[in-house]
Amino acid sequence: MTHTFEERLIDQATCALEVFGLYLGDRLGLYRALRDGGAATPGELARQCAIHPRYAREWLEQQAVAGVLTVEDAEAPAEQRRYRLPQAHVAALTDAEHPNHLAPLARMIAGIGGALEEVVAAYRSGGGVAYARYGADFRHGQGGINRPAFSRDLVTSWLPALGDTAERLRTGGRVADLGCGQGWSAIAVARQYAGAEVVGVDCDPGSIEDARANAAQAGVAVRFECADAAALSSHGPFDVVMLLEVLHDLARPVSALAAAREALARGGAVLVADECVAPHFHAPGDALERMMYGWSITHCLPTQLVEQPSAAIGTVIRESTLRELASQAGFGSTRVLDVDGGFFRLYELRA
Secondary structure, three states: OOOOHHHHHHHHHHHHHHHHHHHHHHHOOHHHHHHHHOOEOHHHHHHHHOOOHHHHHHHHHHHHHOOOOEEOOOOOOHHHOOEEOOHHHHHHHHOOOOOOOOOHHHHHHHHHHHHHHHHHHHHHHOOOOOHHHHHHHHHHHHHHHHHHHHHHHHHHHHHHHHOHHHHHHHHOOEEEEEOOOOOHHHHHHHHHOOOOEEEEEEOOHHHHHHHHHHHHHHOOOOEEEEOOHHHHHHHOOEEEEEEEOOHHHOOOHHHHHHHHHHOEEEEEEEEEEEEOOOOOOOOOOOHHHHHHHHHHHHHHHHHHOOOOOOOOOOOOOOHHHHHHHHHHOOOOEEEEOOOOOOOEEEEEEEO
């Protein structure tokens, strides 16, 4: 069925509102309560999660109407209806390390919503919006949406694709995670390669604070430093330097790559994971391209324009752009790794 453009806009508004319902369920622990406790009435869910019963009822009804939850008896009186989280939805909504965990997207959207007034002002001035202005919601959302791939795929397929270089990490090698965010990638490397020394570097204080707390909870030894890429060489040399979904966000990506190259040990490699977008611009685009441009116009480009001059790449970093950046930074070899990166394309850079 072909929808008119007006119908498409109404559908999109409905979907946006349903994302906010997802946000409430995630932040208030409602999905986890339904997962752990089974079907619940509005009153039972309200008591379990310390929320007002009237809000519990309305949220449960909305979630059932949206098809997120099921209701056992829709004809029962409102306060007696019992709602259940289907098993098929548990991973997406509650399992932080499952490949299908997508609930953090709602926190990213909420973070952007909180900064939109500043984004409007930036469009008019040509300036930028600092990453911190998107708040804890965006930070936790971004960390959470990347956590499954960074916790599993990174150590099971991405790093092993580097061959002998990754094998060094089993016998005391050193790894730098540049733009480490909340630390999930560095933590995964420290778990998988217990003999390696892992250093995480990020210029966002909030992210470094989160990373240190996450590493302490995980019981792994990772050193996290709040610094920019230029400081990397002072902590080297490293067998592997990782830039995981960070290169496109940098105002000075060539400088960051050059710092990574200078920090490499002999025979070391830089592992880059960035957006798996189309080779060239085309319009209209597919779903992935649409999503990446959505992040770009509301978050990535504004944060990049805080610093001047800026490469101002936006989110949509194509393979040709990455190869050019690597060449300018002095790398002699840029290879696309033959691994399934999902939303990411994986690159190996060598001096």
